[in-house]
Amino acid sequence: MTNKLMGPPVDRVDGRLKVTGQARYAAEHTLPNTAYAVIVQSTVARGTVLRMQTAEAEQAPGVLAVLTPRNTPKLAGLQQYAAISVLPRVTAMQDSEVLYNGQPIALVVADSLERATHAASLVTTTYVEKPATLDLKKARIEPAPGIFGGPPPGHVRGDVAAALKAAAVRVEGTYTTPAETHNPMEPHATVAVWDDPEHLTLYDANQGVFFMRQFLSVLLGMPQENIRVLARYIGGGFGCKALPWAHVVLSILAAKHVNRPVKLVLTRRQMNMQVGYRPFTEQKVELAASAKGKLTALRHTGQSELSEEDSFAELFTGVSGMLYACPNVTTAQQVARLSVSTPTFMRGPGEAPGTFALESALDELAHALKMDPLEVRRINHADTDPEHGHPWSSKSLLECYRTGAERFGWAKRPLAPRSMKDGNVLIGWGMATATFPAMRSPAAAVARVMPDGSALVQCGASDLGTGAYTVLTQVAADALGMAVGKVRMEMGDSLLPLGPLAGGSSTTASASPAVQTAAAEARKKLVQLAVADKQSPLSGLAEKDVLVEDGRLFSSKDKSKGETYAQLLARQNLPHVEGKGDAAPKPEEKKYSSHAFGAHFIEVRVDEALGTARISRVVTTMAAGRILNAKTARSQISGGVIFGLGMALTEETLRDPRSGRVMTADLADYHVPVQADVPDIDVHFVEEKDPHVNPLGIKGIGEVGTTGVAAAVANAIFHATGKRVRDLPITLDKLL
Numbered sequence: 080m081t082n083k084l085m086g087p088p089v090d091r092v093d094g095r096l097k098v099t100g101q102a103r104y105a106a107e108h109t110l111p112n113t114a115y116a117v118i119v120q121s122t123v124a125r126g127t128v129l130r131m132q133t134a135e136a137e138q139a140p141g142v143l144a145v146l147t148p149r150n151t152p153k154l155a156g157l158q159q160y161a162a163i164s165v166l167p168r169v170t171a172m173q174d175s176e177v178l179y180n181g182q183p184i185a186l187v188v189a190d191s192l193e194r195a196t197h198a199a200s201l202v203t204t205t206y207v208e209k210p211a212t213l214d215l216k217k218a219r220i221e222p223a224p225g226i227f228g229g230p231p232p233g234h235v236r237g238d239v240a241a242a243l244k245a246a247a248v249r250v251e252g253t254y255t256t257p258a259e260t261h262n263p264m265e266p267h268a269t270v271a272v273w274d275d276p277e278h279l280t281l282y283d284a285n286q287g288v289f290f291m292r293q294f295l296s297v298l299l300g301m302p303q304e305n306i307r308v309l310a311r312y313i314g315g316g317f318g319c320k321a322l323p324w325a326h327v328v329l330s331i332l333a334a335k336h337v338n339r340p341v342k343l344v345l346t347r348r349q350m351n352m353q354v355g356y357r358p359f360t361e362q363k364v365e366l367a368a369s370a371k372g373k374l375t376a377l378r379h380t381g382q383s384e385l386s387e388e389d390s391f392a393e394l395f396t397g398v399s400g401m402l403y404a405c406p407n408v409t410t411a412q413q414v415a416r417l418s419v420s421t422p423t424f425m426r427g428p429g430e431a432p433g434t435f436a437l438e439s440a441l442d443e444l445a446h447a448l449k450m451d452p453l454e455v456r457r458i459n460h461a462d463t464d465p466e467h468g469h470p471w472s473s474k475s476l477l478e479c480y481r482t483g484a485e486r487f488g489w490a491k492r493p494l495a496p497r498s499m500k501d502g503n504v505l506i507g508w509g510m511a512t513a514t515f516p517a518m519r520s521p522a523a524a525v526a527r528v529m530p531d532g533s534a535l536v537q538c539g540a541s542d543l544g545t546g547a548y549t550v551l552t553q554v555a556a557d558a559l560g561m562a563v564g565k566v567r568m569e570m571g572d573s574l575l576p577l578g579p580l581a582g583g584s585s586t587t588a589s590a591s592p593a594v595q596t597a598a599a600e601a602r603k604k605l606v607q608l609a610v611a612d613k614q615s616p617l618s619g620l621a622e623k624d625v626l627v628e629d630g631r632l633f634s635s636k637d638k639s640k641g642e643t644y645a646q647l648l649a650r651q652n653l654p655h656v657e658g659k660g661d662a663a664p665k666p667e668e669k670k671y672s673s674h675a676f677g678a679h680f681i682e683v684r685v686d687e688a689l690g691t692a693r694i695s696r697v698v699t700t701m702a703a704g705r706i707l708n709a710k711t712a713r714s715q716i717s718g719g720v721i722f723g724l725g726m727a728l729t730e731e732t733l734r735d736p737r738s739g740r741v742m743t744a745d746l747a748d749y750h751v752p753v754q755a756d757v758p759d760i761d762v763h764f765v766e767e768k769d770p771h772v773n774p775l776g777i778k779g780i781g782e783v784g785t786t787g788v789a790a791a792v793a794n795a796i797f798h799a800t801g802k803r804v805r806d807l808p809i810t811l812d813k814l815l
């Protein structure tokens with residue numbers, strides 16, 4: 080398999096566990112004596128908690144404790160944690176300050192969820208309100224910070240001002256993308272258990288058990304070894320489960336306070352207020368080109384909203400530095416500080432809103448040039464990374480354009496808008512480029528072959544629901560020479576070997592090399608045992624002359640000569656044979672720029688009388704290096720595309736401008752696409768061999784599927800109607 084560029088469509092190894100309810104999610108862990116915690120939220124955007132009336136709640140049936148800023152235990156490592164400036168302040172009732180509407184200000188713990196919920200409704204609060212900034216026009220503007228220790232956004236090459244002045248054709252537009260909230264299916268939940276006063280076990284819905292353990296160790300002032308974090312099954316994350324939010328810390332403090340395991344599950348409404356969101360962006364793009372369509376200038380600037388005190392920017396200008404061969408480029412970003420909760424990474428952070436602006440602007444340029452929008456992209460293809468000057472580790476974007484256009488029938492597209500009709504419905508075809516960086520981080524794994532002929536492979540990476548269990552099982556089975564069904568993968572536990580954060584679409588690229596190395600080492604040890612064993616039919620053979628298939632070792636010259644792993648281990652009387660693997664990015668990988676690329680071709684049907692835009696066809700072609708599993712990969716890309724369709728047409732987090740309260744806090748008001756909104760999505764992978772990106776040539780998939788989609792939809796709507804909508808989501812009021 081791992082010598083193929085397209086892996087087989089293996090079914091999810093965790094599928095049966097999930098559909099039969101045996102895969103337990105964080106909230107489904109109920110230990111003996113569990114108590115239930117419910118958060119009380121602030122109802123003002125900015126101020127100080129003056130008084131809280133808790134007596135009634137404390138006397139309500141079943142209540143064990145009511146924590147408020149007054150009696151919440153202090154976190155030992157709050158100062159050290161705050162010094163890690165990339166992390167949002169954990170508003171875990173460490174003081175009386177209210178920084179946003181919806182912030183946790185009290186926690187009620189009771190012997191049942193119902194009793195805790197009721198008691199929480201009895202808590203009343205008096206605030207000293209402070210003036211809140213909720214109007215973007217009045218926000219404090221600052222240069223955008225870098226995130227996670229990275230440089231602040233901004234890139235300059237050439238002379239944009241001169242090139243804009245000299246241009247044959249110029250377009251400019253201001254594009255906005257709304258705040259959006261992740262809304263994974265699984266709620267955020269933590270079950271905190273103090274095994275003894277020094278040891279903590281946490282069942283928590285998060286994207287990285289090691290990541291979470293590390294941050295909690297700082298916050299709590301505890302050694303990492305004394306904290307165990309488990310997240311064996313996760314029902315989606317999209318970025319909102321990457322960092323520790325207040326509820327995680329509060330459940331830990333409460334469990335200590337009541338000396339019982341504490342379960343804290345956020346409601347859907349709380350998830351829409353407390354665990355981050357994609358910030359609103361306002362982006363200006365100016366493009367200039369020669370009469371033949373060659374880009375001569377690109378300026379991409381703008382701002383994203385941010386909370387009062389934290390450090391996060393939606394890095395939307397990143398794509399403009401690298402996506403097209405343009406000699407004169409300037410990008411710059413600012414943040415606009417508001418009295419709101421802190422935004423965070425959301426699927427395709429930066430690239431998703433950034434490609435909306437850039438790829439819409441490219442479409443506007445094509446229209447001004449009277450050229451085919453795909454042709455404009457082709458002639459501005461960047462053969463090397465124009466920002467860093469590096470070669471690409473591999474790039475198959477032109478092939479994505481070609482096959483995508485062919486599968487879609489793009490050649491039949493009339494140039495002029497409003498050219499295609501079906502009755503009173505206008506039809507439009509739009510396209511856009513997709514791109515997302517390929518990353519990886521350190522990982523480790525252990526593979527054990529057991530006497531019963533099965534194998535156990537462990538890596539503390541996380542499967543968000545993406546298929547990581549499945550593809551890592553495939554990698555292990557392949558390297559061990561065993562059937563997928565014989566290999567059991569364990570993940571999502573900080574007692575396992577180091578796993579990466581499930582972020583940046585990098586789990587497979589990070590964990591696969593470690594799993595492969597571990598499995599290959601176990602296999603090598605087994606081969607060595609066999610050839611050195613006088614009783615083995617393979618005794619005396621050279622190692623290289625022994626092959627393994629389906630858990631059976633045999634001579635490459637005579638397949639009938641051999642024995643199974645099980646037979647060998649039984650005779651050797653060994654409990655197991657173990658291999659270990661470590662993997663980390665290598666310096667030579669830095670000599671290349673590595674990105675997954677793709678293209679979306681979308682057909683939209685607009686009823687102008689009703690203002691409705693329905694997506695009727697999507698063709699997405701992707702080149703993302705080696706694809707381990709054709710089925711889970713396709714799901715990842717269609718899921719990414721659906722995320723983009725929501726961004727294009729329906730999703731928008733709205734706050735009450737008077738109070739800062741999120742108004743779209745449930746799935747009735749926050750509209751994610753449903754089945755009826757999504758047509759068949761034709762996902763096609765272009766085979767791509769990448770010898771540089773990492774040992775397996777994997778670029779990662781998921782987020783790249785979302786990038787470009789919103790622009791492709793907006794471009795299709797322009798083609799259908801002649802109306803350019805620069806503000807997402809494209810709801811019907813904008814098309815009437």
Ligand code: MOS
Binds near residue numbers: 428
């Ligand atoms: Mo994702 S936004 O990289 O968790």
